[in-house]
Amino acid sequence: xxxxxxxxxxxxxxxxxxxxxxxxxxxxxxxxxxxxxxxxxxxxxxxxxxxxxxxxxxxxxxxxxxxxxxxxxxxxxxxxxxxxxxxxxxxxxxxxxxxxxxxxxxxxxxxxxxxx
Amino acid sequence: xxxxxxxxxxxxxxxxxxxxxxxxxxxxxxxxxxxxxxxxxxxxxxxxxxxxxxxxxxxxxxxxxxxxxxxxxxxxxxxxxxxxxxxxxxxxxxxxxxxxxxxxxxxxxxxxxx
Numbered sequence: 001x002x003x004x005x006x007x008x009x010x011x012x013x014x015x016x017x018x019x020x021x022x023x024x025x026x027x028x029x030x031x032x033x034x035x036x037x038x039x040x041x042x043x044x045x046x047x048x049x050x051x052x053x054x055x056x057x058x059x060x061x062x063x064x065x066x067x068x069x070x071x072x073x074x075x076x077x078x079x080x081x082x083x084x085x086x087x088x089x090x091x092x093x094x095x096x097x098x099x100x101x102x103x104x105x106x107x108x109x110x111x112x113x114x115x116x
Numbered sequence: 117x118x119x120x121x122x123x124x125x126x127x128x129x130x131x132x133x134x135x136x137x138x139x140x141x142x143x144x145x146x147x148x149x150x151x152x153x154x155x156x157x158x159x160x161x162x163x164x165x166x167x168x169x170x171x172x173x174x175x176x177x178x179x180x181x182x183x184x185x186x187x188x189x190x191x192x193x194x195x196x197x198x199x200x201x202x203x204x205x206x207x208x209x210x211x212x213x214x215x216x217x218x219x220x221x222x223x224x225x226x227x228x229x230x
Contacts, residue, residue, distance in 0.1 A: 040222065041222065042220045042221060042222050042223075088159055090161060092161070101213070103211070105151070105218060108160065109158060109159045109160040110160065112159065
């Protein structure tokens with residue numbers, strides 16, 4: 001497989017459930033990201049991992065818990081979510097090269113999450 | 117702070133015509149990069165084109181070109197010879213050294229008609 005793969009593509013969960021989103025990249029990139037895309041809002045950066053270390057956490061509620069066990073895998077663990085957390089969750093990876101800002105960001109197809 | 121503004125929520129264009137999608141940005145950094153992504157209904161964000169702040173030439177990639185006007189802080193995407201498959205959401209994004217992340221606009225939905 002190539003690129004960035006996200007599973008599952010769709011997820012419906014109750015507010016008391018615990019679930020996890022998975023992201024895998026086969027590009028040899030050294031940074032991975034979680035973005036949230038809600039209707040009519042810009043993509044919101046949630047977490048950044050660089051070399052498996054979390055370097056950014058944009059005031060995301062603790063009911064979202066990221067995990068990056070290695071440079072190829074990124075998880076987003078979900079528990080006791082709210083209906084307003086329903087959104088498309090996009091994973092991305094990148095590799096900083098040279099002095100350009102074109103880090104080759106590559107996105108997955110996303111997981112469409114519905115909280116009921 | 118970094119900010120991207122896309123003022124066109126939706127655009128229509130006839131097949132084979134050209135269309136311009138607007139994007140303005142705000143940053144105090146001197147070095148930055150501007151990106152355009154396409155998002156079809158499947159959800160994936162597809163990279164289209166990149167422009168560095170110090171690039172002297174406007175970027176081009178096939179039917180896509182970026183009209184970069186640094187003094188006006190605008191980075192409009194031009195799609196030539198539109199095709200039905202171009203119908204999608206289009207996002208402009210900014211990357212700066214200070215923020216070290218991509219900041220996105222709200223997007224423009226493009227519909228290509230026969």
